[in-house]
Amino acid sequence: MKNLYLFLFLFSSVTIFSQNILKGKIVGKDNIPLQGVNIYFDGTTFSTVSDANGDYSIRYEPKANSVLVVSFMGYEREYLSGLDSTKPLNIKMTVSKNQLKEVVINKKELFTRAQKLKLFREYFLGQTKNAKSTVIYNEDDIQFKYDKKKLMFTAFSDKPLVIMNSSLGYKINYELVGFEITFDKVSISSKDVINNFYQGVSRFEEINNSSEILERREKAFQGSQVQFFRTLANKDWGSDKFLLFNDSNNLDPNVRFRINKEDDLVKVTILPQPKEEVKNEENISDVVASYKVMFNNSESSKIVFLTDNFSIYKYGNNSNINDILFLGKIAEKKVGDLLPLNYRM
Structure with a gap:
């Protein structure tokens, strides 16, 4: 009888645990399994990559309402929600149409790239102590546009921004969906900003969890x-x-x-x-x-x-x-x- 109770307990534990794991297979063109696909829940540390067979499994919190992001070079990014972890989530990715945004070089640019980068860092990373120690490794991938008629400054990147926040001990992959700053006149100065907005999906990887880092995280929270x-x-x-x-x-x-x-x-x-x-x-x-x-x-x-x-x-x-x-x-x-x-x- 004791053995029976033990079996029932173990079975129950496995069942509960499996309800919090999302599994499936990812394939691409011609249904070929894709290895190394990034799968993560937006804004969390929950992430994984697909194996050689295209299989993956990832921790899932059904009531957290996090968006599952599936990203792989050469394919369109997928955003999924309303998931059912009781069934395999198999995904067929769509080949990217390679719609890279064209950068128009205008010799009469009003502002330098250095000025634009400074403004972008200020409104994207911030100006706090933590922000000032945060570095975007691939700033060259960020493209800017200044619309003189709309008094609007925008930024975009076809590649995820690789952000190293040494102060809080995280590496962040941030896929920039939108970034806009509106001015009340033709300007690149923060004192003339009347509205700003940014949006994207992010994946966190912990790189340091020393006691000092943990204290900074709590202060940031x-x-x-x-x-x-x-x-x-x-x-x-x-x-x-x-x-x-x-x-x-x-x-x-x-x-x-x-x-x-x-x-x-x-x-x-x-x-x-x-x-x-x-x-x-x-x-x-x-x-x-x-x-x-x-x-x-x-x-x-x-x-x-x-x-x-x-x-x-x-x-x-x-x-x-x-x-x-x-x-x-x-x-x-x-x-x-x-x-x-x-x-x-």
Whole structure:
């Protein structure tokens, strides 16, 4: 009887574990198995590569809502979500059409490449201590465009950016999907920037985990956007954490947000904010609510909601990233202070 119990326990353990492993095969042209394909969940340390038979397996957190990225030179990048780990996920990749963006060399360029790189680093990596020790190994692959009519500066790369963050002990492969900076006049100076945006998918590889590095990671996490959303989801507000404000008045988050938990998914409803409280100093359209947030009684920021509802997933990522804007201290942390979504989880 003891042996039977042991067998049942082991069987149960294997079954539970297998539900968190995603497996499959990757093939390319003529159904030939592809070896060395990069498979990873966006923004995490969960990654793998396919073997000589095209087979792969990767840890999977179903309720984290992370996007599975499949990337291989010469083939179109795949983005997959809504996965079912109980079935093999076999992928046939599509040969890339080699639509490399053409760089038009204009002798009358308004600004030098050095000026453009400086601006890109400032708004992509940031200007914190961690950012200043972060290096992009393949900056030559970054291409820039300045649209004088639209007063818009854009950056793109056909190859993933290889980023070494020695301060936080991570190597990051960042596939830049979009990068835009808008000015209020023809300029390359940050003082004339009125809007900035960047987006991409990232894969983290830990290269150092010394005690000093771990301390820096924790400091980078404190007061970050991910911590804010975890605070909101868990109602974990406090004077040594985040507080919600309107001007100088401390607000009760429970009468500003409705939180409904469904396992690892949290649905957030932004409750109506009195009109007299809404101060749209940045002239942002479609504002639903706007609040000041204070972290640890010292770091002041502002959060602007352009939606009245959204979802927060297991890691602290959310469903409406483009509809929730941050300004102030919290917005200073960019890729140079970026941690894996599964940090602390």
